[in-house]
Structure formats: C-alpha cells, structure tokens
C-alpha cells in the first residue's frame with residue numbers, strides 16, 4: 034500500500050490532525066456542518082490544536098466539540114452553563130483560543146442569564162449557537178427561538194414570540210455578532226475564521242436544521258426555508274496578516290476590518306450595502322429583515338477594539354496556570370504585617 | 377432619678393454589656409470601639425452582633441462579653457443594658473439581671489417598671505448638640521454618648537478608646553477627634569450625674585497578649601490568599617459576602633506584582649451562584665487555585681455543578697458560611713444547618729470532605745489546607761462556618777504562616793509526560809490510591825489533551841456507557857473519599873479525669889461547649905470533649921465514641937445532622953449517640969449546653 038500523500042497546512046499538520054471522534058449526530062443534522070467547517074477553518078488558519086480549548090453545554094449541539102479537534106482540551110459542562118465554565122478556564126491561560134458550542138435551548142432558555150452576562154464581559158471566545166428552533170436531544174420540544182405558531186409532532190403549538198439570538202447578543206454588547214447557516218458552509222467557514230482571530234466575544238448564531246424534529250420546508254429553521262430566504266450581507270473573505278498588501282479591493286464596494294492579531298476581514302458588499310460597525314444599524318437591519326422575511330447572514334456587528342475581560346487591569350500573567358507554586362504564596366513578612374493590623 | 381442602693385461587691389472583668397439600637401444608626405462604630413478598648417486593656421472579650429435582615433429601622437443588639445476567665449461564648453445574662461431604641465426598650469429592660477445597670481437615651485419616654493436595677497437616663501441629644509458636631513453627623517455620633525457613659529461607669533481607659541478609634545478610622549484624625557469629643561463630654565456628664573459607683577469594673581490585665589481580633593470571613597479570605605489563590609468568582613449573600621470582599625480588599629496589599637502593578641489573582645463578581653461556581657470549576661479544571669464563598673441558598677444553586685465537579689474530578693474550594701433556614705429564612709441569624717446538604721451536595725453518589733474551623737485562627741489555617749486538599753484529591757472540598765464565626769469579631773491567635781509548601785497534587789506538564797514510563801490516562805489509577813494524574817489546558821504535549829465530561833468515561837477519558845466501567849469509576853471515587861479520612865485534620869480531644877461520657881461539637885460552638893464542660897465538672901459530671909474538625913470522620917472519632925458510655929452530639933440545627941452522619945458511619949455505636957440541638961438562630965450558650973447535658977444525666 035503506498036502512503037497517500039497528505040496535504041499539510043502552514044504548521045505541518047494534515048486535516049486529520051484537526052479531526053475529532055466520529056459524529057454520532059443524525060445524518061444531515063445541521064450541526065455536522067458546524068463540525069466540518071470548524072475543522073476546515075482551524076486547519077486553514079494554521080491554528081495549533083493545542084492552543085484551542087473547547088467548551089459546551091448540553092444538547093445535540095453541545096456534543097459537537099467531541100467531533101472536532103481531539104488534540105484540544107475540551108469540557109462538556111452543564112445545560113446552559115458553558116459561559117461560566119469558559120470564563121474561569123480561559124483565565125488560566127489567556128494565550129489559548131476558546132471555542133464554545135451551544136444550542137438554542139442551551140443559550141436562549143436555561144442559559145440566557147449566563148449568555149447575556151458573558152456578552153457584557155466580552156470574554157474572548159468563539160461562541161457558536163447551533164440554532165434549530167427545537168430541543169433535539171430531548172426529542173423535539175419547542176425552543177425559545179422557534180417562530181410563533183410553529184407546530185411540532187407530539188407538541189402543542191408555540192404560542193410565544195421567538196427570541197432572536199443575534200438581537201440579544203447585540204443588545205448584550207458582544208463585540209462580534211454574526212449569523213450563519215448550515216446550508217451555506219463556505220460562508221460559515223469564513224465566519225469561523227474571522228471569529229477565531231477576533232479578540233473578544235464572537236457570537237455566531239448558526240441556523241442549523243434539526244432534520245429529525247424541525248425541518249419542514251415552511252418552518253423557519255429548515256434547510257428549505259433557509260435556502261429560499263437567505264440574504265448574505267457580504268461576500269466575506271479573510272486575509273492573513275502577511276497577504277494584505279497583495280489584496281486588491283475596491284474601496285466603497287468593500288469594507289476592511291483590521292483585527293488585533295494583524296489579520297483582516299474583507300467584506301464585499303452585496304445588495305444591502307451594509308457595514309457592520311454600528312450597533313444601531315445592526316438592530317435596524319434585523320427589524321427590516323424580519324419584516325421582509327429574510328434570513329440575513331454574515332458579519333452583522335464587529336468592534337475589534339472593545340475592551341475584553343482580560344484587558345481590565347487586574348489581569349495576571351498570560352499563563353497563570355504555569356506560575357510556579359512557590360510564587361503563589363505571599364511572604365512570611367507580609368503575614369506578620371497583617372497580624373499586626375489586627376490588634 | 378434612680379432609687380439609691382448599696383454598693384455591691386465589685387465584679388471585675390466578668391460581665392456582659394448589651395446595646396439595643398435601631399439598625400442602620402451607626403452603632404457598629406461605637407460597639408467595635410468599646411470592644412477593642414477592652415481588648416487593648418488586656419481583657420478577653422467577645423462581641424456578638426444580633427441584627428435583623430434590614431438596612432435601616434429594625435431593632436438590633438450588640439453584646440460584648442467581658443471575661444477574665446476567657447469564657448467568650450454568648451452569655452445568657454446581661455449585666456449592663458444600653459437602650460437606644462424605643463421599640464425594644466421594654467424588652468431590653470426586662471432582660472437585665474437584678475442589680476444590673478440600665479442606661480437609656482432620655483428622649484425615650486417609656487415606663488420604667490423595675491426597682492431592682494440601677495437606671496440612668498442619658499441626655500444624648502443635648503450632649504451631641506453641645507459637642508458642636510455638625511448637624512449632618514449627629515445621628516452617627518450619638519452612640520458615642522453611651523461609650524462615654526460606660527467609660528466612666530466601668531473605668532475604661534480613655535487612651536485605649538482613642539487607640540480603638542484610631543484603628544477604626546484608619547488614623548483619620550477628623551472623625552477620631554469628633555467622636556472623642558463626644559466621649560469626653562459624656563464622661564464628664566456621667567461623672568457629675570451618676571450617683572453611685574458601679575459594681576462592674578474593667579481593669580487592665582494581660583489576657584489578650586499575643587491575640588488579634590478578626591472575623592472568620594477575613595481569616596478565610598487571607599487563608600485562601602496564603603493558600604495561593606489565583607481565581608475567585610462570587611455572588612453576594614449574607615453572611616458570606618465578607619469573605620470575597622476581604623479577598624478583594626487585601627489583593628492590592630498582598631498580591632500586586634511589583635513590576636507590572638498587576639494583581640496576581642483575579643476576582644469576578646458573577647451574575648449568580650450558578651455562574652460563580654461554574655467559573656471556579658472552569659478555573660480549577662484549567663489549573664488555577666480557586667475558592668468561592670456562599671451560604672445555604674447559594675449552595676443549592678451550586679449543587680448541579682458540584683455534582684459534575686465531583687464526577688469530573690475538579691479541584692475547587694467552597695466556603696459555606698451558614699445562616700438560618702431557606703431563602704430568605706433568617707438570613708442574619710446563625711446556624712449549623714447545612715451539614716447534610718454540604719456533605720452530599722450533588723446528584724447520584726456524592727460525598728465531600730468538609731473542614732470545620734473551630735476558631736477564626738483555624739479559618740485561616742483551613743483556608744490554605746482546603747486548597748491543598750482539593751488539588752491533592754482533585755475534588756470539591758468544603759469549609760463550613762456560620763454567621764457567628766464569619767461576621768463577628770473574635771479574639772483569636774495570630775494567623776500562622778503555612779508550615780508546608782503549597783501542594784498542587786498530581787499535575788503533569790510537557791516534560792512529565794515525556795518522561796513517563798507508563799501510558800497516562802486521565803482517570804487511570806496508576807498509584808493505586810484512587811487519585812489519577814491530570815493535565816491542564818495550555819499543556820502543548822500532543823498526548824496531554826482529553827475531553828472532560830459528565831457522561832460515563834473510561835480510564836482514558838473516552839465516552840463509555842459500559843456498566844462495569846461506570847461502576848469501577850464510582851468505586852475509585854469512593855476510594856479517594858476513604859483516603860481523605862487520613863488527610864483531613866484530626867479532631868481535638870480535651871479529656872478530664874474520670875470522664876465516662878463524651879461530647880462532640882464543632883465550629884463556632886466551641887467556646888460554649890468548653891465553658892459548659894467546666895461547669896459540668898463543677899456539677900460533678902466530668903465530660904470529655906471532642907471538637908470535630910472535619911468530615912469524613914477518622915479513627916480518632918471512632919475510638920472516642922467506642923471508649924465512652926454515652927456521647928452527646930451538640931449542634932445548631934433541628935435534626936441533629938452531624939449526629940445522623942456519625943451514626944450512619946458507626947451503626948454499631950449509634951445507640952450511644954445522643955443528639956442535642958439548639959436551633960433558634962442565636963449563638964449557643966454554655967448554660968444551654970450545661971442544662972441540656974445535666975437534664976439527661978440526672979434522669
């Protein structure tokens with residue numbers, strides 16, 4: 034048997050090096066697209082798997098981290114409580130890239146509190162919500178992102194207004210907010226790449242159909258509806274630091290966003306002529322899209338310079354978990370002083 | 377005017393003063409100043425704040441016990457009462473011992489129906505006005521009038537008061553002067569108007585040499601910092617809040633990097649206890665030394681994550697500063713009611729080590745020891761104190777610098793993995809003690825990464841629903857727990873000649889139980905006292921129970937939770953155990969313990 038020649042990326046790794054355990058999700062599940070595009074994005078961006086930490090809550094979506102990057106540490110936490118787990122863990126070594134995967138039940142219902150609070154702290158984390166409008170893992174209950182009127186098998190009809198994750202992320206002051214669609218893998222990969230390079234909270238609401246429980250052609254989280262109604266905001270490309278000088282982009286038709294690590298996002302404007310730097314405009318865009326029954330996808334908001342939780346002045350050394358034990362304890366003299374203060 | 381009475385035998389350094397005030401009226405400054413002045417005179421004291429769940433308006437009491445014999449539990453009797461609150465006036469008067477002294481603010485126009493006490497009205501408003509205190513501050517400084525009156529009455533040294541005020545205001549001259557002015561004026565007024573000498577006297581002694589005054593919350597905070605704290609996340613709840621607040625307060629002083637001016641550890645005020653514990657679990661998992669503090673209701677919110685941390689083997693330390701009852705219960709009253717909750721917190725089979733500090737000094741010691749144990753065991757470890765120890769100032773021995781280096785447990789970094797002569801698996805019990813080796817994120821060795829989960833997993837952290845694998849893993853976790861019996865602090869045993877019966881207690885009740893043991897001996901009932909310092913119990917506890925005819929287990933909850941836990945672990949001895957529970961929200965007293973045991977023994 035002749036060895037198959039593998040294509041290696043810039044750091045000498047093959048795509049295999051980014052693989053995870055075989056997926057146990059249903060065939061055709063939107064979450065599988067997330068898994069595949071995350072593998073491709075990390076591979077193409079030359080990200081060492083050892084520099085990534087994965088987090089998730091509970092749900093089919095939250096299983097996804099098992100299926101990519103098995104050379105990275107990962108923690109499958111509690112339902113709705115992934116953000117707190119990631120917050121604590123990322124303090125341990127701020128040179129790591131955090132990737133969190135959650136579901137609409139996980140983040141928009143049980144975990145809404147942690148979701149909102151991690152936004153305002155601007156924790157550097159790629160926060161993917163695989164949004165299928167349904168609780169997959171518990172077999173098909175209506176979720177908080179489901180559209181009003183949605184009727185699912187064996188479930189009563191949804192009577193309430195849906196929660197829009199992108200809207201919530203914007204209002205929560207996340208510094209990077211995007212929407213993707215599992216039926217548009219190319220854009221998904223580009224969004225992942227941009228998010229991986231962003232320094233701050235990068236929320237990506239991915240419409241990720243549940244083929245088993247919520248994929249009827251006329252429902253909001255189905256492949257068919259998405260394909261028919263998707264309106265991409267831009268043609269998005271991602272340019273590594275070294276290549277920016279060689280990229281030819283038309284000003285006016287294109288927006289360029291400079292990220293903290295020297296990389297750039299190039300956004301070629303499409304019909305909306307939209308630029309993602311204004312939170313108010315972003316909210317307006319969502320309202321309009323709602324009215325017009327459009328599924329707008331792409332980078333909806335970005336502020337590459339917003340302060341992160343680590344920028345706040347109490348940030349300890351970069352790799353706090355490597356500080357030697359001897360350096361962790363204040364001196365004996367200092368305790369004498371403390372005692373002397375208490376008489 | 378009070379009826380004249382003969383001067384009684386002087387009682388030196390052995391009495392209790394209770395001050396009844398309105399919550400939010402600023403009496404804390406006055407009370408702490410008084411307490412510290414006694415302390416500086418060398419007289420052993422304790423101070424108990426009995427306060428309502430309210431910011432302003434409801435009655436609150438502060439009791440200072442002055443005890444030459446160093447009996448520092450709450451006393452059931454009050455020899456001197458200061459009544460500043462019309463709402464509690466009648467009751468306060470009622471509580472005073474015959475022959476006691478009753479001071480009150482003279483704007484309170486209530487009936488005084490006791491002839492067996494000495495009564496002095498104090499012209500509080502007048503004295504404050506005359507002192508020239510600015511109108512805006514008058515309410516805050518009014519309490520200094522009773523400080524002055526007591527100073528005259530008891531013979532407190534004025535310089536010590538001044539020192540105590542200096543301490544309280546961190547050397548700020550203006551407030552010290554203002555308060556001193558009122559104190560001095562009130563002393564003068566008392567000298568002119570008190571028509572008889574008080575039998576109760578405070579006299580300089582050397583009973584506080586080598587002691588400090590501190591709260592358990594501060595001690596726990598410092599113990600954690602000296603335990604190498606790197607990350608804490610918390611959510612406010614009485615009576616635990618003081619601990620993270622103290623951590624934050626001491627951070628610039630103790631853990632600022634001189635070069636970068638950055639702090640060496642991080643503090644995040646979380647959105648709730650679910651997030652607080654999630655954050656420290658993330659941090660603990662990733663190799664940071666972590667701690668949080670909460671109380672019963674917060675513990676409930678943390679329970680889901682604690683169950684996961686137990687199973688996923690993540691080191692964290694949680695302080696439960698217990699208060700009485702549910703949310704809201706009696707949030708400002710003390711209790712030892714969360715023992716069962718804490719011991720078994722989680723889902724399925726969970727059991728956790730618990731430290732029970734019996735003094736503020738021990739809060740410091742167990743602060744760093746709990747962090748060591750958590751990392752050694754790779755498990756959640758709890759420290760249980762209560763409102764009384766957490767929030768009140770206790771006279772206590774100075775904090776001792778840790779006598780062992782920080783223990784990080786079994787962590788493998790890149791070089792370690794390179795040099796292993798066996799194949800590492802995250803949950804592989806290579807040493808046979810039940811404790812596996814762990815790696816943490818940031819480790820760049822290609823074999824270091826693993827996936828942490830609450831789902832079933834094998835020794836190499838692979839997903840598994842295999843029945844044998846699950847059972848074997850839980851058996852290993854129990855092996856770890858059994859090992860902790862030898863790792864947690866041993867009990868402290870105080871024996872007396874000829875004692876056939878024993879008493880077991882823990883935590884803040886230590887002063888009351890020790891005092892009661894002295895009284896019981898005088899009553900002819902010798903009792904050996906075992907102060908439990910941790911769960912799970914170890915051989916010393918077992919031997920103690922085996923070697924006594926009867927053993928009383930004293931605790932501040934309704935159901936005798938500790939007694940139940942011990943009984944379950946020593947079923948053959950269970951009939952020897954007698955549960956004595958005190959469950960009012962107030963601190964235990966020696967008199968209660970003495971009567972409870974006598975009541976049983978005299979049957």
Ligand SMILES: Cc1ncc(C[n+]2csc(CCOP(=O)(O)OP(=O)(O)O)c2C)c(N)n1
Pocket residue numbers: 091092093094095112135136137138139140163165167168169170171176243
């Ligand atoms: C505290 C708690 N409550 C309930 C559950 C049960 N549960 C597991 S997954 C899930 C819903 C998951 O829905 P979603 O986050 O949308 O993920 P999906 O499966 O749709 O990808 C629920 C309710 C749980 N694991 N924990």
Ligand code: SF4
Pocket residue numbers: 057058059061062063064093094165169170242243244245246
């Ligand atoms: S049930 Fe739905 S969400 Fe879960 S794996 Fe299947 S398709 Fe995906």
Ligand SMILES: [Mg+2]
Pocket residue numbers: 092094136137138163164165166167168169176
């Ligand atoms: Mg879902």
